[in-house]
Amino acid sequence: MQTTPTPLSERINELDVIRGFALFGIFLVNMPGYLQPELFLSTQRIPEHASAADFWLRMMFDMFVQTKFYTIFSFLFGAGFYLFMSRLEQRGVAVGGKYFRRLFALFLFGAVHLVFWFGDILHTYALAGILLYLFYRSREVVIKRWAITLLAIYQIPMGLALLVPDDGQNTGAQKEQVVSQAIDAYQNGSWEEWLSFRWNNELPVLVQNEWLMVLTVLPLFLLGLYVAKKGVFYELGRYEATIRRYWMGSLLIGFPLAAMIPLVHFGIVPIPGSLDITRLVLVQWSGLALFVFYLTSILLVMRKERGRERLSFLAPVGRMALTNYLSQTVLCVSIVKLFHLYGSTPLWAGFVLCLFIFPVQVAWSKWWLSRYRYGPLEWVWRCLTYGAVQQLKK
Template identity: 35%
Template sequence: MQPTPTTQRFKILDVLRGFALLGVLIANMAYHSGYWFLSPEKQQNLAHYELGEGLLWLIHFVTEGKFYSIFSLLFGIGFGLQLQRAMAQNSAFTGRFSRRLLILICIGLTHAFLLYVGDILVTYAVLGFVLILFRNCNDNNLLRLVFILPLLPVLQYGISWYMAQVSDASGEVAGMDMFEQIVLTYQSGTFLEIIQTNIFGTFFGRYPDLIFTGRLFKVFAMFLLGYYIAKNRWFANLDTRKVQLKKILIWCAVIGIPCNLIMAYMMTTGAYYTMAPTGIIEPMVYAYGVPALGICYACGIALLYLKPKWQKRLNILAPFGRMALTNYLTQSLLCGIIFEGYGFGLFAQLGPIYFTLIGLGILLLQIGWSHWWLSRFQFGPAEWLWRSLTYMKIQPMKINTFPQHIVNN
């Protein structure tokens, strides 16, 4: 089975992938910059604190969970497309896709250990193996699971909250001494010390948090929805789906906007992690509110893409989206250079206004670089490596180097 030529791509999917990557970085900047690790008192000492808190609330409302939901949706679509292509060519699928996932785990662990504890690639890859088991699931069962899975984190949190009340837990997730040590390491530690902190944080911070928050259920629900969309080829004939897309957009906005207003407020209280009595409100409004608003965004982009003027504008994001893996990894590298001790050491020294401006600057740089790179090469560097290892064959890199029989396949 040959890899898919770039001439056979659906550009709307690249646009959506690029759009999602914009929001992912802005949502992650509070973590990349170290602001999340500061105590409330130290946050208040930063410049323009009140204005920054207002911006942070807006970031929570607009970005939190919505853009990784779109990414998860696209992962499910990609799975469906690859499965359909394998079936059409009567070629093996499971082995090759499993190899693809194993490579992604290696990339994700390298990313987490060297650059960013908040890596999502390993989670996607592990859940990708579970997704394979659902490849023969019918549409009705897929949709049932899409609606059921987001409720499980609410149930899970309810059990944890009840146990915390019964055990009279203090509600402290981690002592401030530990956070202060993390801040000190990222600010002025050696690269080896930072790697050690990243490894510890991955296994004892990131992964327990993914389990505690029920992120695995949330991501997998969007995988299944993406697979359903791929099976029914929703993205292939957008003109015929215009009425349906408008209805979905409206209903998702009706559900998503009020739920995310509540969630953004709850995130400013810290009640969720401290197991306060009101903490359960956050997973309740998250369950359907966050994916609903993410789907609302995606439908809005799809509808705009049907308008010629907007299609031209949105296509600016297509190269950025085609290089999503490269750009995701590069975002962590650039943030490491800016904020951590082996670079400028600005970790935990900037408030939301400044770290958001830095994030926007990184995005503009990456969009321009993606256009330049893909005007010369078929794939981004990370995409090329991933494809070459997946197919166990060096892939042609320069444009117009595909053999003619592959292009016409």
């Protein structure tokens, strides 16, 4: 029995490119959290006295970035789950043990990441991945129905919240106090004070909302599982017409929803609900539509040889997504801590930092994979998954 990881010749290049593209979007989403106590800010996610440049950049993020990329990663997780399991079965390998070792290793990565930054998603993926295993042998129609049902369970109450009038309660003073404590701890505090603030203030919020995060990503996992199980990624030519229909539908739905965000903010379109809730719902709904638009756009572009060539630079960084995702946190937290940037750096400066770091990651990933089979952390992950040291060097 062959129990080694998937060889490069069996990788689906489109998925690596999409993963690399999503990694850049995730970086943009995470950057404000490296610079500000975003967990305790309003849904606008910027300080009250932010500059006009930061305000409009945040608005663009909410319209075209926020929630548009973790959705892609979640979808890819579900697709990757099916590819991982089915390939093991084709080789005559028992899948359960290796899959749960893979999840446990992912949870450990996430737990360590959570120590350094509150925005980790890996531990949530590991927890939701346990539930995903229950659907592996389900029929495609059953998987699709569960995905739609779970989406409805979460999204319908959000839509109804738009009809609830604003109660006028103001928790701004409490938030300002916690924001001030966070800035003091991360800007001036020792490592012990940093961890103490995280343990006492951030982790309780994350734990309380963990079930909600699992419910958010699980239907996206199921959609990825559904599409992969239908064989779409192996027969893109056969499904091209369907992909184009989803591209057009997501375009017609996603961009009007994104355009509603500034219209509601400035009162041009009145909504009964509070501004914070309305903004949250619109960002979430536009994310569900635009993630489909982004994903199908890449698939369609890569149907052409010129498109494949132009997007090929994203494949190496996508193959090393775990290493690059965690290294983004290490780099940014280190830079912010070293130069005392927390709480005082404008959002546009963080955006510029992303534009500098990500191309370096692209170049480094290409260099590394020209010499090694996997990224550093991908190699560790595979060793833990398969219970044996894997060959790293080419």
